[in-house]
Amino acid sequence: MRPLIGLLKTMRPKQWTKNIIFVFPAIVFDGKLFDIPSLLAVLYATALVCLIAGTVYILNDLVDIESDRQHPRKRHRPLPSGQLPIALARTVAVVLPVVTLSLALAFNWRLAVILAVYFAIQIAYSLRLKHVVIVDILTVTSGFVLRVAAGVVVIEVTNFSPWLYICTGLLALFLAIGKRRQELMLLGDKAASVRPIFQYYNLPLLDEMLRVVTTSTFIAYTLYTIETPSPILAQTNMALGTVPFVLYGLFRYLYLIYVKGEMAAPDEVLLKDRPLQIDIALFALSFIVIIYVIPG
Secondary structure (H helix, E strand, O other), X not given: OXXXXXXXXXXXXXXXXHHHHHHOHHHHHOOOOOOHHHHHHHHHHHHHHHHHHHHHXXXXXXXXXXXXXXXXXXXXXXXXXXXXXXXXXXXXXXXXXXXXXXXXXXXXXXXXXXXXXXXXXHHHHHHOHHHOOOHHHXXXXXXXXXXXXXXXXXXXXXXXXXXXXXXXXXXXXXXXXXXXXXXXXXXXXXXHHHOHHHHHOOXXXXXXXXXXXXXXHHHHHHHHHHHOOOHHHHHHOHXXXXXXXXXXXXXXXXXXXXXXXXXXXXXXXXXXXXXXXXXXXXXXXXXXXXXXXXXX
16 A cells, blocks of 8 residues: 555646646636536546656656655655655556557547657656756746647637647746746755756846746736637637736745745645635636626
8 A cells, every 4th residue: 555655646646736727728718618528528638637747757756766865855755765666666657658648549639649749758858858958947848838738639629829828838937947946945055966957057047037937928918818819808808807816826926935935846835825826716717707607
């Protein structure tokens, strides 16, 4: 039982919340959230994304097992701590993606292609790309954009705007840079020895990147609310009313890392910061009202 619990922890179920956040935009903004066949299709796609992402986490921990043993937090993970046997992790890392991609192919071949591309990119990241400055962050960002695409291809989309791909990419970039910054702060002088990529980063660079991406994310989302192809949103401009929620969410996260000294990963912050949770809930509720309630 202990190894199985370790296996589940290694697949990072706490981080699966971002799969829901990034796979669901297509069905929500296309006005099909309450269409049962479409909802079931997106839920199925989300489950497969969680499985393939879980496999990536296993592979990443296998590759980084030695450096993780030197990390003040990661050394307690199941693989470096010995809770999860290496042989079991390797077996699951081979079997699980085969099963997941087979299930995806049987359901929707385009979903299978997206998951296969995502898996290939993440393997490249684990083996090489995470050691290439800037490319490492962009590679992480691509995974979030592919999550959005996974939600798009399993339903018949009519009003989904390409601007959401841009917004998603920028938001993911914002979170990836924030995570790099917090990890650099946590590791301090040992950063480069624990994770070699940190020899190419410093706080001024990451802070400047955060400023650029924060501004870009806000502008891109504002343009989306204006340029959306959705008849309801385009005719009323009511989507502009959701812009303050996005601005608050960005500022709240910056407040947490700069003022409160929050060191947790962005997805972990989401699970424990109540104001941020309330903001996201109000953002989602406002869009549901605009798209699903007002037209009726």
